[in-house]
Amino acid sequence: xxxxxxxxxxxxxxxxxxxxxxxxxxxxxxxxxxxxxxxxxxxxxxxxxxxxxxxxxxxxxxxxxxxxxxxxxxxxxxxxxxxxxxxxxxxxxxxxxxxxxxxxxxxxxxxxxxxxxxxxxxxxxxxxxxxxxxxxxxxxxxxxxxxxxxxxxxxxxxxxxxxxxxxxxxxxxxxxxxxxxxxxxxxxxxxxxxxxxxxxxxxxxxxxxxxxxxxxxxxxxxxxxxxxxxxxxxxxxxxxxxxxxxxxxxxxxxxxxxxxxxxxxxxxxxxxxxxxxxxxxxxxxxxxxxxxxxxxxxxxxxxxxxxxxxxxxxxxxxxxxxxxxxxx
Amino acid sequence: xxxxxxxxxxxxxxxxxxxxxxxxxxxxxxxxxxxxxxxxxxxxxxxxxxxxxxxxxxxxxxxxxxxxxxxxxxxxxxxxxxxxxxxxxxxxxxxxxxxxxxxxxxxxxxxxxxxxxxxxxxxxxxxxxxxxxxxxxxxxxxxxxxxxxxxxxxxxxxxxxxxxxxxxxxxxxxxxxxxxxxxxxxxxxxxxxxxxxxxxxxxxxxxxxxxxxxxxxxxxxxxxxxxxxxxxxxxxxxxxxxxxxxxxxxxxxxxxxxxxxxxxxxxxxxxxxxxxxxxxxxxxxxxxxxxxxxxxxxxxxxxxxxxxxxxxxxxxxxxxxxxxxxxx
Numbered sequence: 001x002x003x004x005x006x007x008x009x010x011x012x013x014x015x016x017x018x019x020x021x022x023x024x025x026x027x028x029x030x031x032x033x034x035x036x037x038x039x040x041x042x043x044x045x046x047x048x049x050x051x052x053x054x055x056x057x058x059x060x061x062x063x064x065x066x067x068x069x070x071x072x073x074x075x076x077x078x079x080x081x082x083x084x085x086x087x088x089x090x091x092x093x094x095x096x097x098x099x100x101x102x103x104x105x106x107x108x109x110x111x112x113x114x115x116x117x118x119x120x121x122x123x124x125x126x127x128x129x130x131x132x133x134x135x136x137x138x139x140x141x142x143x144x145x146x147x148x149x150x151x152x153x154x155x156x157x158x159x160x161x162x163x164x165x166x167x168x169x170x171x172x173x174x175x176x177x178x179x180x181x182x183x184x185x186x187x188x189x190x191x192x193x194x195x196x197x198x199x200x201x202x203x204x205x206x207x208x209x210x211x212x213x214x215x216x217x218x219x220x221x222x223x224x225x226x227x228x229x230x231x232x233x234x235x236x237x238x239x240x241x242x243x244x245x246x247x248x249x250x251x252x253x254x255x256x257x258x259x260x261x262x263x264x265x266x267x268x269x270x271x272x273x274x275x276x277x278x279x280x281x282x283x284x285x286x287x288x289x290x291x292x293x294x295x296x297x298x299x300x301x302x303x304x305x306x307x308x309x310x311x312x313x314x315x316x317x318x319x320x321x322x323x324x325x326x327x328x
Numbered sequence: 329x330x331x332x333x334x335x336x337x338x339x340x341x342x343x344x345x346x347x348x349x350x351x352x353x354x355x356x357x358x359x360x361x362x363x364x365x366x367x368x369x370x371x372x373x374x375x376x377x378x379x380x381x382x383x384x385x386x387x388x389x390x391x392x393x394x395x396x397x398x399x400x401x402x403x404x405x406x407x408x409x410x411x412x413x414x415x416x417x418x419x420x421x422x423x424x425x426x427x428x429x430x431x432x433x434x435x436x437x438x439x440x441x442x443x444x445x446x447x448x449x450x451x452x453x454x455x456x457x458x459x460x461x462x463x464x465x466x467x468x469x470x471x472x473x474x475x476x477x478x479x480x481x482x483x484x485x486x487x488x489x490x491x492x493x494x495x496x497x498x499x500x501x502x503x504x505x506x507x508x509x510x511x512x513x514x515x516x517x518x519x520x521x522x523x524x525x526x527x528x529x530x531x532x533x534x535x536x537x538x539x540x541x542x543x544x545x546x547x548x549x550x551x552x553x554x555x556x557x558x559x560x561x562x563x564x565x566x567x568x569x570x571x572x573x574x575x576x577x578x579x580x581x582x583x584x585x586x587x588x589x590x591x592x593x594x595x596x597x598x599x600x601x602x603x604x605x606x607x608x609x610x611x612x613x614x615x616x617x618x619x620x621x622x623x624x625x626x627x628x629x630x631x632x633x634x635x636x637x638x639x640x641x642x643x644x645x646x647x648x649x650x651x652x653x654x655x656x
Contacts, residue, residue, distance in 0.1 A: 033362070043372055213412065216640060218408070235640075300656070305630075305632070315563055326623055328546045
């Protein structure tokens with residue numbers, strides 16, 4: 001509109017310069033011109049505003065911000081297959097929206113291998129570290145059930161979620177109060193279908209489902225009648241309070257926060273580690289069956305063989321071992 | 329511009345209506361107004377054209393159509409961990425653009441487990457089936473090296489790529505003439521970093537890289553000097569023509585099609601299966617080193633333990649075995 005003022009100014013200057021006679025009748029057309037110019041300036045402003053508006057977002061799945069966050073707790077320890085296991089797990093997790101990986105090393109301090117892998121993963125993560133106390137560590141040749149692995153590490157993740165800090169990398173702040181989320185304990189050697197994570201996302205208390213290739217069976221899992229858990233298919237101590245595998249349940253974050261003393265008990269008898277947490281949280285009859293009433297296997301308790309290194313030791317004795325500068 | 333004409337017309341009408349005296353000096357400001365209006369109309373037209381222009385495409389990787397296709401050949405056979413292995417492999421492959429999975433079952437006819445998994449995978453795939461002849465099959469307890477596994481299945485995929493048909497599911501037409509692509513033999517138990525596939529995509533002849541946790545070593549792989557392969561780090565028969573693992577190379581599709589007789593030889597001596605194909609295709613000195621001159625391990629020869637089924641057998645004897653209707 002400013003740009004129309006000089007026009008009327010020039011007209012008035014011209015009119016004043018007239019020496020005699022009837023004033024000319026230029027005023028109406030000039031007023032009309034000024035009005036037209038004003039309207040065109042308005043239109044130009046409108047169009048420029050439209051152009052500044054960001055383009056519409058492309059068609060997308062529902063906003064991830066509206067989904068509860070899945071906190072995946074993974075204990076891990078240094079061994080030959082560690083990187084391979086973490087690479088394939090991180091790639092599976094990268095397929096799941098709104099997921100936060102809590103990776104807890106059994107170590108004194110964060111290792112370059114795990115720190116580098118997390119940084120390259122593209123995932124939202126928190127890096128935690130806690131060394132298993134010597135008394136609870138397995139000795140060479142001891143069977144795995146003497147001391148359940150990963151207890152201190154899972155409890156460390158629970159501490160972080162409860163605002164007791166301790167992160168050494170990634171997101172260091174715990175979930176803000178009121179965060180909707182679910183916590184899942186995912187060891188680094190199991191196999192997870194991406195579908196499993198959508199089954200657990202809307203857990204209200206504790207949700208459960210079958211686990212394949214565990215306990216000497218094709219699968220272990222809850223038995224469901226009329227949408228309620230009425231028993232458990234398992235060969236081993238079916239009368240444990242919660243005869244479920246670590247990979248077979250998830251807990252709503254608000255429930256875990258409401259029970260600040262619920263954690264895993266490293267002194268629990270064999271097969272009772274899961275029960276040591278769940279007994280604080282839920283009555284077995286209130287477990288929420290998922291995966292089509294526990295009729296679909298979406299997680300498998302796979303175990304990776306320990307690679308043989310006989311040739312490596314031979315070559316190393318000859319000074320020709322695999323280049324230690326190359327990370328495996 | 330048309331809309332400016334009425335203004336000048338109205339001015340001329342007003343001027344004619346003046347009865348006497350010096351003509352007024354309205355012409356210059358009115359001419360200026362007309363010119364301003366003309367320029368504003370032009371600006372409005374320009375802005376409207378800008379608004380009609382489609383929004384710029386969001387930042388994206390290069391059009392997948394411009395990338396050579398990666399044909400991943402996976403032999404597979406029925407066993408307890410088969411579904412778990414194929415689920416995690418298919419999820420890894422789903423992260424790779426422009427990939428075509430050739431899954432070849434060692435079976436008489438396609439199995440529901442594999443057919444269902446392929447259909448649900450979301451991948452572009454071709455389902456092939458060929459039964460290993462009885463004479464080449466491993467007997468119970470025989471070590472794996474007596475008969476290398478997957479030979480017939482890999483050759484079946486080569487046949488399909490060469491237009492000799494045989495698909496039982498998925499995409500049945502072989503690549504049209506002139507297709508740019510690369511062929512990789514990916515067993516279902518190894519671990520693959522998604523980065524590996526981008527290393528092999530632009531293979532001209534045969535590309536190579538290290539493989540982790542194989543041959544009794546931390547890794548096996550080509551030794552590279554000045555960008556050329558000059559030897560191999562391996563503990564076992566370093567003088568084989570191509571001392572590389574099945575997971576350690578990829579072949580350009582046009583090269584495979586130009587050598588229609590190149591295939592795997594099931595009678596090759598132990599450790600010479602890879603050489604039986606590659607000897608038809610390339611001179612060792614022309615191998616193309618990838619993965620930062622073969623200094624990065626992006627694939628691991630992981631092996632999954634055979635699950636123990638002692639409890640399953642016990643429960644089955646009591647008629648309480650795991651529900652056979654539930655696929656594991």
